[in-house]
Amino acid sequence: MNDLELISKLGQETPLTPLSELGVVRARLAAAVAAERLANARQRSTVPAPRPWPARRAACVAAAVVAASAAVTVALVSGAPGTAPRPAARVVNPQAARILNDAALAALRLPAGAPRPDQYLYVKMAYGIPGQLVIDQFWNSADGTHTSFEQRGSGKLAPVPSCVDGPDIQPAHPTKQDCYSDPAYYPDMPTTWQAMLAYLKKNYGVRTDNQPDNLNDLGKIISTLLTSTYMTPGQRASLYELMARTPGYKVIPNVADSIGRRGVGIGWAFGPTVKPGVSTVIIFDRKTYAALGMTTYGVGGSMGGEALIKMAIVNRPGELP
Amino acid sequence: MRRPGQRALTTADDATVIEGSWHDPDLFEALVDRHASHIHRYFVRRVGRELADDLAAETFLAAFGKRRTYDLSYRDCRPWLYGIAANLVGQHRREEARQYRIMQAALPDAGIPGHAERVAADVTAQAIRKVLAEALGALSPGDRDVLTLIAWEDLSYSEVARVLAIPIGTVRSRLHRARRQVREALSNTGAAAAYEEIMANE
Numbered sequence: 001m002n003d004l005e006l007i008s009k010l011g012q013e014t015p016l017t018p019l020s021e022l023g024v025v026r027a028r029l030a031a032a033v034a035a036e037r038l039a040n041a042r043q044r045s046t047v048p049a050p051r052p053w054p055a056r057r058a059a060c061v062a063a064a065v066v067a068a069s070a071a072v073t074v075a076l077v078s079g080a081p082g083t084a085p086r087p088a089a090r091v092v093n094p095q096a097a098r099i100l101n102d103a104a105l106a107a108l109r110l111p112a113g114a115p116r117p118d119q120y121l122y123v124k125m126a127y128g129i130p131g132q133l134v135i136d137q138f139w140n141s142a143d144g145t146h147t148s149f150e151q152r153g154s155g156k157l158a159p160v161p162s163c164v165d166g167p168d169i170q171p172a173h174p175t176k177q178d179c180y181s182d183p184a185y186y187p188d189m190p191t192t193w194q195a196m197l198a199y200l201k202k203n204y205g206v207r208t209d210n211q212p213d214n215l216n217d218l219g220k221i222i223s224t225l226l227t228s229t230y231m232t233p234g235q236r237a238s239l240y241e242l243m244a245r246t247p248g249y250k251v252i253p254n255v256a257d258s259i260g261r262r263g264v265g266i267g268w269a270f271g272p273t274v275k276p277g278v279s280t281v282i283i284f285d286r287k288t289y290a291a292l293g294m295t296t297y298g299v300g301g302s303m304g305g306e307a308l309i310k311m312a313i314v315n316r317p318g319e320l321p
Numbered sequence: 322m323r324r325p326g327q328r329a330l331t332t333a334d335d336a337t338v339i340e341g342s343w344h345d346p347d348l349f350e351a352l353v354d355r356h357a358s359h360i361h362r363y364f365v366r367r368v369g370r371e372l373a374d375d376l377a378a379e380t381f382l383a384a385f386g387k388r389r390t391y392d393l394s395y396r397d398c399r400p401w402l403y404g405i406a407a408n409l410v411g412q413h414r415r416e417e418a419r420q421y422r423i424m425q426a427a428l429p430d431a432g433i434p435g436h437a438e439r440v441a442a443d444v445t446a447q448a449i450r451k452v453l454a455e456a457l458g459a460l461s462p463g464d465r466d467v468l469t470l471i472a473w474e475d476l477s478y479s480e481v482a483r484v485l486a487i488p489i490g491t492v493r494s495r496l497h498r499a500r501r502q503v504r505e506a507l508s509n510t511g512a513a514a515a516y517e518e519i520m521a522n523e
Contacts, residue, residue: 003503004472010424010453011473017361017373025357026350028378032385033346127378134375152382153375 023129023304027258028136028152030296031127031306034224037217038204039182092244095251096266100244103289104237112233114185115313117143121184121230122321124310125293126259129302133258135309139317142230144183149317157318184229191234193241200242208246215248215268216280223282223294227308257283257293258307265295335398339391349385356399357381359474360406366473367410369420376413380406400483403474407466407484414462421458425451449507456506464499467492 115121120139127134134153141148141162148160163182190196200206204221207214222239225231231239243249243266252265265281283292295305312321333341335352342349360380364373383405384398391401410417457465463485470481478496482489 003500003507006449006453006507007457007468007472007503010450011366011469013450014362014366017358017365019354019358022353022357022361022374022377024374025361025378025381026353029350029353029381029385032382033349036346036385128374132374134378152379155375155379 020303021132023258023302024127024132024134025304026296027127027129027304027306028134030304031125031224034220035228038221038224038228092247093250096249097244099251099264099284099289100240100249100266103284103291104240104244106289107236107240108233110233110236114187114232115142115230118146120146120148120314120317120319122310122312122314122319123228123308125227126307126309127304128258129304130256130258130260138228139314139319140182140184140228142183142185142313147317148182148184185231186229186235189231189235191232191238193238193245196235196238196242215246218243218246219249219266219268219280219282220294223291226282226291227293227306227311230311230313252281255281255283255295257295258302258305259309261285261292261307263292334396336391336393336396339388339398340393342385343389346385349388352384352398352402353381356402359399360402363403363406363474364410367420367469368413368416369423372413372416376406376409379409383409395483400476400480403470403476403480404484404486407470410466411462418458421454424454424457452506453503456503459506460499460502464495464502467495468499468503471496 119142121142123138123140125136125138127136136153137151139149140160145162147162149157150160151157190199197206197208200218200221201208206218206221208218222243225239226236249266249268252267254262255265255267256262261283263283263285265283267279267281269279280294280296282294284290285292291308293305293307296303310321314321335355338348338351357377361373361377364376368376380402384402391398395401457468460468466485467481470476470484471478476484478489478492481492485492487495
Protein backbone atom coordinates (compact mmCIF):
# COMPACT_ATOMS: atom_id res chain seq x y z
CA MET A 1 0.00 0.00 0.00
CA ASN A 2 1.72 3.19 -1.12
CA ASP A 3 1.34 6.69 0.26
CA LEU A 4 -1.40 7.63 -2.23
CA GLU A 5 -3.41 4.55 -1.32
CA LEU A 6 -3.02 5.37 2.37
CA ILE A 7 -4.30 8.89 1.79
CA SER A 8 -7.17 7.45 -0.23
CA LYS A 9 -7.98 5.06 2.61
CA LEU A 10 -8.04 7.97 5.03
CA GLY A 11 -10.57 9.70 2.80
CA GLN A 12 -12.73 6.58 2.68
CA GLU A 13 -13.38 6.99 6.40
CA THR A 14 -15.79 9.76 5.41
CA PRO A 15 -18.91 8.18 3.92
CA LEU A 16 -20.71 9.62 0.94
CA THR A 17 -23.39 12.00 2.17
CA PRO A 18 -26.86 10.64 1.36
CA LEU A 19 -29.10 12.93 -0.66
CA SER A 20 -31.68 12.74 2.12
CA GLU A 21 -29.28 14.76 4.31
CA LEU A 22 -28.78 17.50 1.76
CA GLY A 23 -32.01 19.38 2.29
CA VAL A 24 -30.11 22.62 2.87
CA VAL A 25 -28.41 22.41 -0.51
CA ARG A 26 -31.60 21.59 -2.33
CA ALA A 27 -33.71 24.19 -0.54
CA ARG A 28 -31.31 27.08 -1.08
CA LEU A 29 -30.88 26.23 -4.72
CA ALA A 30 -34.63 25.85 -5.14
CA ALA A 31 -35.09 29.32 -3.65
CA ALA A 32 -32.56 30.75 -6.10
CA VAL A 33 -34.23 28.94 -8.98
CA ALA A 34 -37.62 30.26 -7.96
CA ALA A 35 -36.24 33.78 -7.64
CA GLU A 36 -34.68 33.61 -11.08
CA ARG A 37 -37.86 32.23 -12.54
CA LEU A 38 -39.66 35.29 -11.21
CA ALA A 39 -36.95 37.62 -12.40
CA ASN A 40 -36.84 36.06 -15.87
CA ALA A 41 -40.56 36.30 -16.24
CA ARG A 42 -40.50 39.95 -15.24
CA GLN A 43 -37.57 40.67 -17.51
CA ARG A 44 -39.39 39.18 -20.48
CA SER A 45 -42.36 41.37 -19.87
CA THR A 46 -42.79 45.09 -19.96
CA VAL A 47 -43.41 46.12 -16.43
CA PRO A 48 -45.76 49.07 -16.27
CA ALA A 49 -44.60 52.09 -14.38
CA PRO A 50 -45.61 52.01 -10.74
CA ARG A 51 -48.84 53.83 -10.19
CA PRO A 52 -51.06 54.38 -7.21
CA TRP A 53 -53.65 51.71 -6.84
CA PRO A 54 -56.97 52.40 -5.20
CA ALA A 55 -57.49 51.22 -1.69
CA ARG A 56 -60.04 48.51 -1.51
CA ARG A 57 -62.64 47.91 1.07
CA ALA A 58 -62.17 44.60 2.81
CA ALA A 59 -65.90 44.01 2.74
CA CYS A 60 -65.97 44.09 -1.06
CA VAL A 61 -63.27 41.47 -1.32
CA ALA A 62 -64.80 39.39 1.42
CA ALA A 63 -68.08 39.41 -0.44
CA ALA A 64 -66.34 38.36 -3.61
CA VAL A 65 -64.59 35.54 -1.80
CA VAL A 66 -67.80 34.21 -0.33
CA ALA A 67 -69.60 34.42 -3.63
CA ALA A 68 -66.84 32.72 -5.52
CA SER A 69 -66.42 29.91 -3.04
CA ALA A 70 -69.83 28.64 -4.05
CA ALA A 71 -68.65 28.09 -7.58
CA VAL A 72 -66.07 25.39 -7.14
CA THR A 73 -65.76 24.22 -10.71
CA VAL A 74 -63.47 26.14 -12.97
CA ALA A 75 -62.77 25.23 -16.54
CA LEU A 76 -59.30 26.30 -17.49
CA VAL A 77 -59.01 27.53 -21.01
CA SER A 78 -55.83 27.25 -23.00
CA GLY A 79 -55.04 30.24 -25.17
CA ALA A 80 -57.53 31.73 -27.58
CA PRO A 81 -60.69 29.81 -28.39
CA GLY A 82 -60.22 27.38 -31.24
CA THR A 83 -56.42 27.45 -31.17
CA ALA A 84 -56.02 24.29 -29.13
CA PRO A 85 -58.11 21.40 -27.89
CA ARG A 86 -60.04 22.40 -24.84
CA PRO A 87 -58.80 20.28 -21.93
CA ALA A 88 -61.23 18.54 -19.65
CA ALA A 89 -62.36 20.72 -16.79
CA ARG A 90 -61.02 19.77 -13.39
CA VAL A 91 -62.74 20.38 -10.12
CA VAL A 92 -61.50 22.70 -7.43
CA ASN A 93 -60.90 20.89 -4.18
CA PRO A 94 -63.51 22.40 -1.83
CA GLN A 95 -61.41 21.88 1.32
CA ALA A 96 -58.45 23.63 -0.27
CA ALA A 97 -60.70 26.43 -1.49
CA ARG A 98 -62.16 26.91 1.99
CA ILE A 99 -58.74 27.18 3.63
CA LEU A 100 -57.45 29.55 0.97
CA ASN A 101 -60.55 31.71 1.18
CA ASP A 102 -60.14 31.85 4.97
CA ALA A 103 -56.52 32.83 4.41
CA ALA A 104 -57.68 35.61 2.07
CA LEU A 105 -60.09 36.91 4.69
CA ALA A 106 -57.36 36.77 7.35
CA ALA A 107 -55.03 38.68 5.04
CA LEU A 108 -57.58 41.43 4.60
CA ARG A 109 -57.62 41.94 8.36
CA LEU A 110 -53.88 42.66 8.41
CA PRO A 111 -52.80 46.26 8.92
CA ALA A 112 -52.62 48.29 5.73
CA GLY A 113 -49.50 50.15 4.74
CA ALA A 114 -46.55 50.02 2.42
CA PRO A 115 -42.82 50.68 2.64
CA ARG A 116 -41.37 53.98 1.47
CA PRO A 117 -39.22 53.71 -1.66
CA ASP A 118 -36.06 54.28 0.39
CA GLN A 119 -36.86 51.59 2.94
CA TYR A 120 -35.90 47.92 2.96
CA LEU A 121 -37.76 44.67 3.40
CA TYR A 122 -35.99 42.51 5.96
CA VAL A 123 -36.56 38.78 5.40
CA LYS A 124 -35.14 35.99 7.53
CA MET A 125 -35.43 32.50 6.06
CA ALA A 126 -34.40 29.00 7.12
CA TYR A 127 -33.51 26.51 4.42
CA GLY A 128 -33.19 22.75 4.75
CA ILE A 129 -34.81 20.13 6.93
CA PRO A 130 -35.18 20.10 10.74
CA GLY A 131 -31.78 19.62 12.31
CA GLN A 132 -29.93 20.65 9.15
CA LEU A 133 -30.75 24.26 8.54
CA VAL A 134 -29.02 27.36 7.39
CA ILE A 135 -30.38 30.80 8.10
CA ASP A 136 -30.20 33.49 5.43
CA GLN A 137 -31.13 37.14 5.90
CA PHE A 138 -32.00 39.67 3.22
CA TRP A 139 -32.41 43.44 3.17
CA ASN A 140 -34.13 44.12 -0.14
CA SER A 141 -34.63 47.63 -1.46
CA ALA A 142 -38.32 48.49 -1.45
CA ASP A 143 -38.22 50.19 -4.85
CA GLY A 144 -35.25 48.25 -6.25
CA THR A 145 -33.17 51.36 -6.90
CA HIS A 146 -31.05 51.05 -3.76
CA THR A 147 -28.35 48.46 -3.14
CA SER A 148 -29.84 45.45 -1.40
CA PHE A 149 -27.86 43.20 0.93
CA GLU A 150 -27.87 39.56 1.88
CA GLN A 151 -26.20 37.48 4.54
CA ARG A 152 -26.12 33.81 3.70
CA GLY A 153 -25.54 31.48 6.62
CA SER A 154 -22.50 32.53 8.57
CA GLY A 155 -21.19 34.62 5.68
CA LYS A 156 -20.65 38.34 5.53
CA LEU A 157 -23.20 40.97 4.63
CA ALA A 158 -22.91 41.10 0.85
CA PRO A 159 -24.28 43.78 -1.48
CA VAL A 160 -26.70 42.96 -4.26
CA PRO A 161 -26.58 45.64 -6.96
CA SER A 162 -29.68 47.63 -7.57
CA CYS A 163 -30.82 48.58 -11.03
CA VAL A 164 -32.25 51.66 -12.64
CA ASP A 165 -33.20 51.36 -16.29
CA GLY A 166 -30.22 49.34 -17.43
CA PRO A 167 -26.86 49.30 -15.67
CA ASP A 168 -26.30 47.87 -12.23
CA ILE A 169 -25.81 50.39 -9.49
CA GLN A 170 -23.22 49.29 -7.01
CA PRO A 171 -21.00 52.14 -5.87
CA ALA A 172 -17.93 50.04 -5.11
CA HIS A 173 -18.07 47.94 -8.28
CA PRO A 174 -20.12 49.60 -10.98
CA THR A 175 -20.90 47.36 -13.91
CA LYS A 176 -22.35 47.93 -17.32
CA GLN A 177 -24.23 44.69 -17.69
CA ASP A 178 -27.92 44.73 -18.35
CA CYS A 179 -30.14 44.38 -15.36
CA TYR A 180 -33.71 44.58 -14.30
CA SER A 181 -35.29 46.25 -11.35
CA ASP A 182 -36.21 43.84 -8.58
CA PRO A 183 -38.05 45.78 -5.91
CA ALA A 184 -39.29 44.21 -2.70
CA TYR A 185 -42.62 45.95 -3.15
CA TYR A 186 -44.73 46.26 -6.30
CA PRO A 187 -47.34 48.98 -5.85
CA ASP A 188 -48.88 48.01 -9.18
CA MET A 189 -49.67 44.48 -8.09
CA PRO A 190 -53.45 44.11 -8.28
CA THR A 191 -55.89 43.34 -5.52
CA THR A 192 -58.51 41.17 -7.19
CA TRP A 193 -57.96 37.57 -8.17
CA GLN A 194 -58.99 38.19 -11.78
CA ALA A 195 -56.54 41.05 -12.15
CA MET A 196 -53.90 39.09 -10.27
CA LEU A 197 -54.22 36.21 -12.71
CA ALA A 198 -53.77 38.60 -15.62
CA TYR A 199 -50.83 40.22 -13.81
CA LEU A 200 -49.09 36.89 -13.17
CA LYS A 201 -49.67 35.83 -16.78
CA LYS A 202 -48.21 39.06 -18.06
CA ASN A 203 -45.32 39.50 -15.65
CA TYR A 204 -44.42 35.93 -14.70
CA GLY A 205 -45.52 33.88 -17.68
CA VAL A 206 -48.05 31.92 -15.63
CA ARG A 207 -50.14 29.59 -17.78
CA THR A 208 -53.49 28.24 -16.81
CA ASP A 209 -54.05 25.47 -19.29
CA ASN A 210 -54.77 22.20 -17.61
CA GLN A 211 -51.21 20.94 -17.14
CA PRO A 212 -49.66 19.73 -13.87
CA ASP A 213 -46.45 21.67 -14.54
CA ASN A 214 -48.45 24.88 -14.65
CA LEU A 215 -49.86 24.10 -11.22
CA ASN A 216 -46.31 23.78 -9.97
CA ASP A 217 -45.27 27.04 -11.62
CA LEU A 218 -48.18 28.97 -10.16
CA GLY A 219 -47.70 27.49 -6.68
CA LYS A 220 -44.00 28.27 -6.58
CA ILE A 221 -44.41 31.76 -7.95
CA ILE A 222 -47.04 32.52 -5.33
CA SER A 223 -44.94 31.00 -2.56
CA THR A 224 -41.90 32.99 -3.62
CA LEU A 225 -43.91 36.20 -3.76
CA LEU A 226 -45.30 35.51 -0.28
CA THR A 227 -41.83 35.03 1.20
CA SER A 228 -39.79 37.57 -0.72
CA THR A 229 -41.95 40.63 -1.33
CA TYR A 230 -44.00 42.98 0.75
CA MET A 231 -47.65 42.74 -0.14
CA THR A 232 -50.57 44.82 0.98
CA PRO A 233 -53.52 42.96 2.49
CA GLY A 234 -55.46 43.21 -0.78
CA GLN A 235 -52.56 41.93 -2.86
CA ARG A 236 -51.97 39.02 -0.52
CA ALA A 237 -55.65 38.16 -0.41
CA SER A 238 -55.93 38.15 -4.17
CA LEU A 239 -53.14 35.56 -4.43
CA TYR A 240 -55.00 33.28 -2.02
CA GLU A 241 -58.26 33.84 -3.87
CA LEU A 242 -56.59 32.91 -7.14
CA MET A 243 -55.21 29.68 -5.66
CA ALA A 244 -58.65 28.93 -4.22
CA ARG A 245 -60.09 29.01 -7.73
CA THR A 246 -57.40 26.90 -9.33
CA PRO A 247 -58.12 23.17 -9.64
CA GLY A 248 -55.44 20.73 -8.55
CA TYR A 249 -54.44 22.04 -5.15
CA LYS A 250 -55.25 19.79 -2.21
CA VAL A 251 -55.16 19.98 1.58
CA ILE A 252 -52.50 18.29 3.67
CA PRO A 253 -54.07 18.61 7.13
CA ASN A 254 -51.02 18.34 9.34
CA VAL A 255 -47.60 19.20 8.05
CA ALA A 256 -44.43 20.69 9.52
CA ASP A 257 -42.23 23.32 7.95
CA SER A 258 -38.42 23.30 7.93
CA ILE A 259 -38.16 24.63 11.47
CA GLY A 260 -40.77 22.30 12.88
CA ARG A 261 -43.79 24.60 12.95
CA ARG A 262 -46.90 22.60 12.26
CA GLY A 263 -49.69 23.91 10.14
CA VAL A 264 -52.10 23.12 7.39
CA GLY A 265 -50.71 22.63 3.90
CA ILE A 266 -51.89 23.37 0.42
CA GLY A 267 -50.02 20.99 -1.83
CA TRP A 268 -49.66 19.84 -5.38
CA ALA A 269 -47.95 16.99 -7.17
CA PHE A 270 -45.27 17.74 -9.68
CA GLY A 271 -46.10 17.15 -13.26
CA PRO A 272 -44.76 14.06 -14.98
CA THR A 273 -42.21 16.11 -16.88
CA VAL A 274 -40.70 17.58 -13.73
CA LYS A 275 -40.22 15.04 -10.96
CA PRO A 276 -42.56 12.07 -10.63
CA GLY A 277 -43.42 11.19 -7.05
CA VAL A 278 -42.50 14.57 -5.67
CA SER A 279 -44.93 17.09 -4.25
CA THR A 280 -44.65 20.54 -2.76
CA VAL A 281 -46.67 22.11 0.03
CA ILE A 282 -47.21 25.71 1.09
CA ILE A 283 -47.73 25.65 4.85
CA PHE A 284 -50.09 28.02 6.64
CA ASP A 285 -50.45 28.75 10.33
CA ARG A 286 -53.71 27.14 11.52
CA LYS A 287 -54.94 30.18 13.43
CA THR A 288 -53.60 33.22 11.60
CA TYR A 289 -53.25 31.67 8.13
CA ALA A 290 -49.88 33.34 7.82
CA ALA A 291 -47.77 31.65 5.14
CA LEU A 292 -44.97 29.87 7.00
CA GLY A 293 -43.05 28.58 4.02
CA MET A 294 -42.82 25.81 1.48
CA THR A 295 -41.52 22.25 1.71
CA THR A 296 -40.95 19.62 -0.96
CA TYR A 297 -41.61 15.97 -0.21
CA GLY A 298 -40.31 12.91 -1.95
CA VAL A 299 -40.89 9.24 -1.33
CA GLY A 300 -38.60 9.26 1.70
CA GLY A 301 -40.10 12.34 3.35
CA SER A 302 -39.00 15.96 3.36
CA MET A 303 -36.47 16.81 0.69
CA GLY A 304 -35.93 20.25 2.11
CA GLY A 305 -37.85 23.43 2.32
CA GLU A 306 -37.82 27.08 3.19
CA ALA A 307 -39.39 28.64 6.26
CA LEU A 308 -40.14 32.32 6.64
CA ILE A 309 -38.96 33.28 10.11
CA LYS A 310 -39.36 37.04 9.97
CA MET A 311 -40.42 39.72 7.51
CA ALA A 312 -40.49 43.41 8.39
CA ILE A 313 -39.88 46.85 6.95
CA VAL A 314 -36.66 48.49 8.14
CA ASN A 315 -34.93 51.75 7.34
CA ARG A 316 -31.37 50.58 6.69
CA PRO A 317 -29.54 47.51 5.41
CA GLY A 318 -28.29 45.48 8.35
CA GLU A 319 -30.99 46.82 10.65
CA LEU A 320 -32.89 44.13 12.54
CA PRO A 321 -36.57 44.60 13.33
CA MET B 322 -43.10 27.91 -18.54
CA ARG B 323 -43.73 24.69 -20.47
CA ARG B 324 -40.88 22.27 -20.41
CA PRO B 325 -40.97 20.21 -23.57
CA GLY B 326 -38.41 17.46 -23.55
CA GLN B 327 -37.56 17.86 -19.90
CA ARG B 328 -37.82 14.15 -19.19
CA ALA B 329 -35.15 13.50 -21.78
CA LEU B 330 -32.96 16.13 -20.16
CA THR B 331 -33.00 14.35 -16.82
CA THR B 332 -30.95 11.57 -18.38
CA ALA B 333 -28.81 13.87 -20.49
CA ASP B 334 -25.22 14.77 -19.70
CA ASP B 335 -24.35 17.68 -17.44
CA ALA B 336 -23.60 20.13 -20.23
CA THR B 337 -27.00 19.51 -21.80
CA VAL B 338 -28.71 20.03 -18.46
CA ILE B 339 -26.79 23.26 -17.85
CA GLU B 340 -27.57 24.55 -21.32
CA GLY B 341 -31.24 23.72 -20.79
CA SER B 342 -31.19 25.53 -17.46
CA TRP B 343 -30.19 28.76 -19.21
CA HIS B 344 -33.82 29.02 -20.25
CA ASP B 345 -35.44 26.76 -17.67
CA PRO B 346 -33.68 27.26 -14.32
CA ASP B 347 -35.55 24.35 -12.70
CA LEU B 348 -33.43 21.92 -14.70
CA PHE B 349 -30.36 22.89 -12.74
CA GLU B 350 -31.73 21.09 -9.68
CA ALA B 351 -30.93 17.80 -11.42
CA LEU B 352 -27.25 18.53 -10.77
CA VAL B 353 -27.92 18.39 -7.03
CA ASP B 354 -29.18 14.82 -7.41
CA ARG B 355 -26.11 13.92 -9.43
CA HIS B 356 -23.27 15.63 -7.62
CA ALA B 357 -24.27 17.11 -4.25
CA SER B 358 -23.37 13.99 -2.26
CA HIS B 359 -19.81 14.05 -3.54
CA ILE B 360 -19.40 17.80 -3.21
CA HIS B 361 -20.74 17.66 0.35
CA ARG B 362 -18.35 14.85 1.25
CA TYR B 363 -15.49 16.85 -0.22
CA PHE B 364 -16.28 19.63 2.25
CA VAL B 365 -16.69 17.20 5.16
CA ARG B 366 -13.24 15.85 4.40
CA ARG B 367 -11.62 19.24 3.96
CA VAL B 368 -13.30 21.55 6.46
CA GLY B 369 -15.54 19.34 8.62
CA ARG B 370 -19.22 18.63 8.85
CA GLU B 371 -20.11 21.89 10.59
CA LEU B 372 -19.36 23.94 7.51
CA ALA B 373 -20.14 21.33 4.87
CA ASP B 374 -23.87 22.03 4.54
CA ASP B 375 -23.34 25.74 4.13
CA LEU B 376 -20.45 25.46 1.68
CA ALA B 377 -22.10 22.75 -0.43
CA ALA B 378 -25.15 24.99 -0.74
CA GLU B 379 -22.87 27.92 -1.61
CA THR B 380 -21.21 25.82 -4.31
CA PHE B 381 -24.46 25.08 -6.08
CA LEU B 382 -25.72 28.62 -5.64
CA ALA B 383 -22.50 29.98 -7.16
CA ALA B 384 -22.64 27.43 -9.98
CA PHE B 385 -26.25 28.33 -10.68
CA GLY B 386 -25.34 32.01 -10.75
CA LYS B 387 -22.54 31.54 -13.29
CA ARG B 388 -24.01 28.69 -15.34
CA ARG B 389 -24.29 30.83 -18.45
CA THR B 390 -20.51 31.06 -18.59
CA TYR B 391 -20.09 27.27 -18.40
CA ASP B 392 -18.00 25.84 -21.23
CA LEU B 393 -20.42 23.39 -22.84
CA SER B 394 -17.61 21.48 -24.51
CA TYR B 395 -17.06 19.79 -21.13
CA ARG B 396 -19.92 17.33 -20.82
CA ASP B 397 -19.14 16.37 -17.18
CA CYS B 398 -19.46 19.35 -14.84
CA ARG B 399 -17.84 17.76 -11.78
CA PRO B 400 -14.50 19.53 -12.24
CA TRP B 401 -16.35 22.82 -12.54
CA LEU B 402 -18.19 22.18 -9.29
CA TYR B 403 -15.00 21.03 -7.56
CA GLY B 404 -13.32 24.21 -8.77
CA ILE B 405 -15.94 26.32 -7.04
CA ALA B 406 -15.71 24.10 -3.98
CA ALA B 407 -11.92 24.31 -3.86
CA ASN B 408 -12.14 28.10 -3.95
CA LEU B 409 -14.52 28.04 -1.02
CA VAL B 410 -12.18 25.73 0.90
CA GLY B 411 -9.47 28.30 0.22
CA GLN B 412 -11.53 30.85 2.13
CA HIS B 413 -11.65 28.59 5.18
CA ARG B 414 -8.04 27.58 5.76
CA ARG B 415 -8.38 27.98 9.50
CA GLU B 416 -11.26 25.52 9.63
CA GLU B 417 -9.37 23.18 7.34
CA ALA B 418 -6.38 23.14 9.68
CA ARG B 419 -8.76 22.36 12.52
CA GLN B 420 -10.20 19.46 10.53
CA TYR B 421 -6.77 17.84 10.18
CA ARG B 422 -6.22 18.23 13.91
CA ILE B 423 -9.55 16.47 14.49
CA MET B 424 -8.46 13.68 12.13
CA GLN B 425 -5.31 13.22 14.14
CA ALA B 426 -7.28 12.92 17.34
CA ALA B 427 -9.91 10.57 15.93
CA LEU B 428 -10.26 7.35 17.91
CA PRO B 429 -9.84 4.06 16.05
CA ASP B 430 -12.65 1.59 15.75
CA ALA B 431 -12.33 -0.87 18.66
CA GLY B 432 -12.74 -3.77 16.25
CA ILE B 433 -13.80 -7.22 17.40
CA PRO B 434 -13.20 -7.63 21.15
CA GLY B 435 -10.62 -10.26 21.94
CA HIS B 436 -9.26 -10.39 18.43
CA ALA B 437 -5.70 -9.42 19.13
CA GLU B 438 -4.55 -8.99 15.54
CA ARG B 439 -7.53 -6.80 14.67
CA VAL B 440 -6.89 -4.60 17.71
CA ALA B 441 -3.25 -4.31 16.80
CA ALA B 442 -4.21 -3.36 13.25
CA ASP B 443 -6.58 -0.72 14.53
CA VAL B 444 -3.96 0.80 16.77
CA THR B 445 -1.52 0.92 13.89
CA ALA B 446 -4.15 2.37 11.58
CA GLN B 447 -4.73 5.09 14.13
CA ALA B 448 -1.02 5.85 14.21
CA ILE B 449 -1.00 6.03 10.42
CA ARG B 450 -4.04 8.29 10.41
CA LYS B 451 -2.36 10.67 12.81
CA VAL B 452 0.77 10.88 10.65
CA LEU B 453 -1.20 11.30 7.44
CA ALA B 454 -3.47 13.97 8.86
CA GLU B 455 -0.49 15.84 10.25
CA ALA B 456 1.29 15.57 6.91
CA LEU B 457 -1.77 16.78 5.01
CA GLY B 458 -2.07 19.74 7.33
CA ALA B 459 1.58 20.62 6.76
CA LEU B 460 1.31 20.68 2.95
CA SER B 461 1.03 23.96 1.10
CA PRO B 462 -2.60 24.70 0.19
CA GLY B 463 -1.94 24.25 -3.53
CA ASP B 464 -0.22 20.90 -3.06
CA ARG B 465 -2.97 19.76 -0.72
CA ASP B 466 -5.66 20.73 -3.23
CA VAL B 467 -4.03 18.54 -5.87
CA LEU B 468 -3.39 15.59 -3.59
CA THR B 469 -6.89 15.48 -2.12
CA LEU B 470 -8.62 15.92 -5.47
CA ILE B 471 -6.71 12.97 -6.88
CA ALA B 472 -6.65 10.67 -3.83
CA TRP B 473 -10.11 11.45 -2.42
CA GLU B 474 -12.18 12.62 -5.32
CA ASP B 475 -10.74 10.30 -7.99
CA LEU B 476 -10.20 13.10 -10.48
CA SER B 477 -7.72 12.69 -13.32
CA TYR B 478 -4.71 14.95 -13.80
CA SER B 479 -6.47 16.84 -16.57
CA GLU B 480 -9.60 17.26 -14.47
CA VAL B 481 -7.58 18.60 -11.56
CA ALA B 482 -5.91 21.01 -13.96
CA ARG B 483 -9.35 22.23 -14.93
CA VAL B 484 -10.53 22.44 -11.32
CA LEU B 485 -7.60 24.55 -10.22
CA ALA B 486 -7.02 26.34 -13.52
CA ILE B 487 -3.38 25.28 -13.66
CA PRO B 488 -1.35 23.44 -16.32
CA ILE B 489 -1.18 19.65 -16.13
CA GLY B 490 2.57 19.93 -15.60
CA THR B 491 1.90 21.92 -12.45
CA VAL B 492 -0.53 19.24 -11.29
CA ARG B 493 2.19 16.64 -11.72
CA SER B 494 4.82 18.66 -9.91
CA ARG B 495 2.49 19.55 -7.04
CA LEU B 496 1.42 15.93 -6.66
CA HIS B 497 5.01 14.74 -6.75
CA ARG B 498 6.00 17.24 -4.06
CA ALA B 499 3.00 16.42 -1.88
CA ARG B 500 3.56 12.69 -2.07
CA ARG B 501 7.23 13.08 -1.27
CA GLN B 502 6.34 15.02 1.87
CA VAL B 503 3.79 12.42 2.92
CA ARG B 504 6.26 9.58 2.34
CA GLU B 505 8.88 11.37 4.38
CA ALA B 506 6.43 11.83 7.22
CA LEU B 507 5.56 8.13 7.11
CA SER B 508 9.14 6.92 6.93
CA ASN B 509 10.11 9.12 9.84
CA THR B 510 7.66 7.29 12.08
CA GLY B 511 8.15 3.80 10.73
CA ALA B 512 4.40 3.32 11.01
CA ALA B 513 3.90 2.60 7.34
CA ALA B 514 5.99 -0.54 7.36
CA ALA B 515 4.13 -1.90 10.38
CA TYR B 516 0.82 -1.14 8.80
CA GLU B 517 1.73 -2.78 5.53
CA GLU B 518 2.92 -5.85 7.39
CA ILE B 519 -0.38 -6.17 9.24
CA MET B 520 -2.39 -5.61 6.09
CA ALA B 521 -0.32 -8.26 4.25
CA ASN B 522 -1.02 -10.81 6.99
CA GLU B 523 -4.79 -10.34 6.90
